[in-house]
Amino acid sequence: AQSVAQPEDQVNVAEGNPLTVKCTYSVSGNPYLFWYVQYPNRGLQFLLKYITGDNLVKGSYGFEAEFNKSQTSFHLKKPSALVSDSALYFCAVRDKGSGAGSYQLTFGKGTKLSVIP
Amino acid sequence: GAGVSQTPSNKVTEKGKYVELRCDPISGHTALYWYRQSLGQGPEFLIYFQGTGAADDSGLPNDRFFAVRPEGSVSTLKIQRTERGDSAVYLCASRIGGRDTGELFFGEGSRLTVL
Known part of the structure; x- marks a missing residue:
């Protein structure tokens, strides 16, 4: 079985400061890892x-994440937070292994990021 | 359309009633997923279609839940004899088939409230 843990329900950071949202995962094989963001009343x-x-992946809006196999982590980072980054962030994992179940994307519970002006 | 479209956006029903939720995926996306998101939780997998067939329905909670995709495009999630515990946001997502590393594109969801 695959699983994701996001240990922080909420992260508060001042605008302009770096931010980190933590994620650890568990899969039987090698992982595909994803980050999604959810704004209020919007889809993922x-x-x-x-x-x-x-291991360092760059994405939208200046976000990046680092895959660490030994620590089974995939933390989301941004060098300088914006107020508009305030949202709910979800980490997700899929096992690279074969079989119908491997197409399931398993999500964490989410971390609410609040960027304070 | 440009994105995944879900209807209705909100549905309020009474306990015991039947409900249908519709998903229109991105044109050309052969893979389609249904997820359920309860308050304060991450999305929970329900079912995955590749084309017309359900390739993995292991996430459906019980036999009151059923989903179809008869022509390989639009999908309908059907819930019979609704219960208060079924209240949640039901999310649909699609992906380009054959690129199993591809990300999912989500709709805005259908919020179901069972009174």
């Missing part, structure tokens, strides 16, 4: 993904 929007290759 894709931010970035790790499939293979460089």
